[in-house]
Amino acid sequence: MTTPVRMVSESTVPDAALLNDWHVVAFTKDVPAGKIIPATLLGEDLILWRDASGQVHAWKDLCIHRGARLSKGWIANDTVVCPYHGWRYDGSAKCVLVPAAPDQPPPLKARAFPHTAEERYGMVWVSLGEPKHAVPHFPEWDDGSFRKFNTGPYFFKANGFRSVENFIDATHFPFVHGGLNGLEDAPDKVEDYKVFEDESGISTSGIRVFQPYGDHRQVPVNATYTYRVFRPLVAYFSKQVEIADSERKHLGNPDDRFCTFLTAQPVDEVTCIIRLCVAINFGENLTEDDILRRQDKVFSQDKDIVETQRPERIPVDLRAEIHHRTDKFGLLYRKWLGSLGLTYGIA
Amino acid sequence: MAVVVTDKCRDCRYTECVTVCPVVCFHGDDRMLYIDPVSCILCQACIPVCPVQAIYDEVDLPPGMTRWVEINAERAAALPLIEDKQTPLKTMT
Numbered sequence: 001m002t003t004p005v006r007m008v009s010e011s012t013v014p015d016a017a018l019l020n021d022w023h024v025v026a027f028t029k030d031v032p033a034g035k036i037i038p039a040t041l042l043g044e045d046l047i048l049w050r051d052a053s054g055q056v057h058a059w060k061d062l063c064i065h066r067g068a069r070l071s072k073g074w075i076a077n078d079t080v081v082c083p084y085h086g087w088r089y090d091g092s093a094k095c096v097l098v099p100a101a102p103d104q105p106p107p108l109k110a111r112a113f114p115h116t117a118e119e120r121y122g123m124v125w126v127s128l129g130e131p132k133h134a135v136p137h138f139p140e141w142d143d144g145s146f147r148k149f150n151t152g153p154y155f156f157k158a159n160g161f162r163s164v165e166n167f168i169d170a171t172h173f174p175f176v177h178g179g180l181n182g183l184e185d186a187p188d189k190v191e192d193y194k195v196f197e198d199e200s201g202i203s204t205s206g207i208r209v210f211q212p213y214g215d216h217r218q219v220p221v222n223a224t225y226t227y228r229v230f231r232p233l234v235a236y237f238s239k240q241v242e243i244a245d246s247e248r249k250h251l252g253n254p255d256d257r258f259c260t261f262l263t264a265q266p267v268d269e270v271t272c273i274i275r276l277c278v279a280i281n282f283g284e285n286l287t288e289d290d291i292l293r294r295q296d297k298v299f300s301q302d303k304d305i306v307e308t309q310r311p312e313r314i315p316v317d318l319r320a321e322i323h324h325r326t327d328k329f330g331l332l333y334r335k336w337l338g339s340l341g342l343t344y345g346i347a
Numbered sequence: 348m349a350v351v352v353t354d355k356c357r358d359c360r361y362t363e364c365v366t367v368c369p370v371v372c373f374h375g376d377d378r379m380l381y382i383d384p385v386s387c388i389l390c391q392a393c394i395p396v397c398p399v400q401a402i403y404d405e406v407d408l409p410p411g412m413t414r415w416v417e418i419n420a421e422r423a424a425a426l427p428l429i430e431d432k433q434t435p436l437k438t439m440t
Contacts, residue, residue: 324390
């Protein structure tokens with residue numbers, strides 16, 4: 001929905017492909033009933049709130065009356081109250097009370113600007129347009145043998161696509177995550193792998209690496225990563241782990257997997273917020289704190305490097321920057337972004 | 348601009364270039380390879396791995412060999428992709 005006025009802050013127009021897509025803007029747990037939570041998506045300021053029935057709402061952060069920010073308002077009687085003149089909007093986005101004229105029905109045109117919102121995987125997904133795809137399917141979500149945890153949010157002063165590309169890159173481990181996901185002095189030789197593209201996105205065959213502290217158990221592992229990118233800002237890996245230390249190998253199982261479903265909220269072209277849902281089917285004794293501590297460490301290391309990348313926007317012209325054979329998946333990611341006709345966030 | 352394979356490849360066709368190319372842009376027949384200038388991203392990864400120095404960036408082509416730019420474009424368009432290493436036609440010493 002468009003507003004009748006052009007906001008000064010709305011300078012760059014995001015592509016239809018991004019507007020008509022789902023983006024995560026919060027964790028479910030961060031939008032409790034009775035509170036208004038501000039968020040920004042593709043340059044548009046939003047409010048998130050949850051009504052008494054538990055339904056989550058994502059509206060433009062704007063009162064149509066005098067243009068005040070609803071994010072400065074509050075919730076009363078299951079309505080959003082504008083902080084300026086107290087106009088109240090209910091869950092259908094309709095104004096139900098103009099306090100200065102309490103005996104009259106409010107003007108029909110007095111409505112908030114709602115967007116489509118859904119909750120999945122402990123996350124709030126919003127589309128600013130008409131979603132052309134369903135929210136991507138996280139394969140392990142319905143598998144009861146996996147425990148799931150939300151980790152983040154991680155605030156990156158970096159382009160969302162650059163941040164996703166970092167997540168699907170298997171050759172940075174020894175340097176960015178040295179001593180954890182790789183060894184700086186003995187970086188893995190990454191064997192050739194295959195890449196695939198289909199209607200559900202892009203993916204790889206397994207990529208095998210050695211990791212000195214490859215998972216939260218703090219044991220050395222041989223890990224095989226299989227990556228997938230479902231949508232431009234939603235990616236995933238399944239990491240099969242095998243304990244590399246022969247004395248402790250029996251503590252693991254060949255089916256042990258740690259999976260990560262990553263979403264990047266494009267705040268604007270050069271800022272994003274990373275949120276994860278991780279799924280793990282081993283290490284029963286690992287606590288949520290163990291999992292969070294490691295994820296926080298890894299993503300703070302990623303943040304430090306991705307925030308330095310120039311140009312900030314990702315180049316999709318494959319002749320810009322240099323691509324090595326081992327960058328095959330990142331290269332396919334850029335090519336795929338280009339084929340989607342994206343310009344927002346693109347160099 | 349282009350990266351091109353020249354006639355030093357003929358009857359050698361060692362194909363190490365194919366194993367380092369990030370974009371699968373080599374085409375070939377049973378005697379030599381050619382680079383598709385449309386899909387080549389000019390990374391030059393193939394140049395140092397060719398055992399007979401058959402591959403050049405266009406700007407470095409020796410005088411008299413510039414016709415290979417056109418030959419690569421024409422032949423690559425007409426020939427199948429070579430995605431995997433082939434048995435070399437010559438033994439390297």
